Amino acid sequence: MGRKKQARVRMRCERCRRPAPVDLRSKAAEGWNGKWEAGSLAFVLCPVCQTSAESAEAEINAAALTVGTEDGGKFMADPVLCLTGTLAEPGTVLYGHDHLQRIAQTGQAVELTLIEQMPPATRCVPMAGGVMVYPPRPPS
Numbered sequence: 001m002g003r004k005k006q007a008r009v010r011m012r013c014e015r016c017r018r019p020a021p022v023d024l025r026s027k028a029a030e031g032w033n034g035k036w037e038a039g040s041l042a043f044v045l046c047p048v049c050q051t052s053a054e055s056a057e058a059e060i061n062a063a064a065l066t067v068g069t070e071d072g073g074k075f076m077a078d079p080v081l082c083l084t085g086t087l088a089e090p091g092t093v094l095y096g097h098d099h100l101q102r103i104a105q106t107g108q109a110v111e112l113t114l115i116e117q118m119p120p121a122t123r124c125v126p127m128a129g130g131v132m133v134y135p136p137r138p139p140s
């Protein structure tokens with residue numbers, strides 16, 4: 001019935017195969033934990049199947065998100081590419097190098113969010129589902 005425009009594969013809990021919420025950043029996905037490996041979401045775990053260590057990690061991620069926001073950091077959901085230059089005149093890739101590699105290997109362009117001309121001192125901290133971007137602090 002519904003339009004099947006989204007070809008996105010729905011992820012399932014690695015252990016019990018329970019289908020994960022399609023939007024892993026939605027309210028429904030609260031408590032789910034994602035393992036982020038080499039720039040892609042390797043697997044997800046439902047709240048029931050997480051060991052205490054893993055749910056602690058999820059809480060740390062959530063904490064990082066909150067702290068980041070208070071810190072002036074900004075969460076960018078993957079796939080995202082952070083550059084100091086531009087695509088025409090590339091500078092340093094601050095984040096998303098593996099996305100580029102994957103595109104080079106498969107020849108398939110993904111819907112990459114491109115952030116160009118970031119100040120070189122920008123800090124990009126990878127985390128589950130994307131990256132926290134911290135602009136350089138103004139000299140005080």
Ligand SMILES: [Zn+2]
Nearest residue numbers: 013016046049
């Ligand atoms: Zn599960």
